[in-house]
Amino acid sequence: MSTVPRKVLILCTGNSARSIIAEYLLRAKGAGRFETYSAGSHPTGRVNPLALWVLNERYGIDASGARSKSWDEFKGVTFDLVITVCDHAKESCPIFPGQPIQAHFGSPDPAAVEGTQDQKKWAFVQVASQISQRLDLLCALPDGPLAPESVHAIGNRFGSEGGPTDSA
DSSP states (O other): OOOOOEEEEEEESSSSSHHHHHHHHHHHHTTTSEEEEEEESSOOSSOOHHHHHHHHHHHOOOOTTOOOOBGGGGTTOOOSEEEEOSHHHHHHOOOOTTOOEEEEOOOOOGGGOOSOHHHHHHHHHHHHHHHHHHHHHHHHSOSSSOOHHHHHHHHTSSOOTTSTTOOO
8 A cells, every 4th residue: 555755845044954964864764755855945056065975975875966945946835744954944934835744853054063174074974863863763653644743752852953063
């Protein structure tokens, strides 16, 4: 018995790192159970090369076709789930038709980390790992209607934006 894939939109401010990582990880992990998209409130117009690097290096995912785009491209599209991965996108998230479940899976911005190339790569590895763990939990939810409280609980796992890459 096949089910229709859940349509998921992942939002961030720049749509250059976290939301791209989440889009491609969910597409791979969900194995056809999710139709995934990502967008930003103020897209940078380019995907961060380290997002592409971590997807390829750590997860074997080719995301060379990824592009940074505005959430305006999706106005009028009905989604089952809208996930924000940064606090700014959470605060300014537009209303999408069909009353999708909205959840916040906040992670620190790895693109904001300063330092050596190795330190920047490590920040992307940490954030991708956090996103990956949350998406594993999302993928573990049973087919059928999503329980909003189950999806919201995932966002409260594994830290949040004040997490592993912030420097004190």
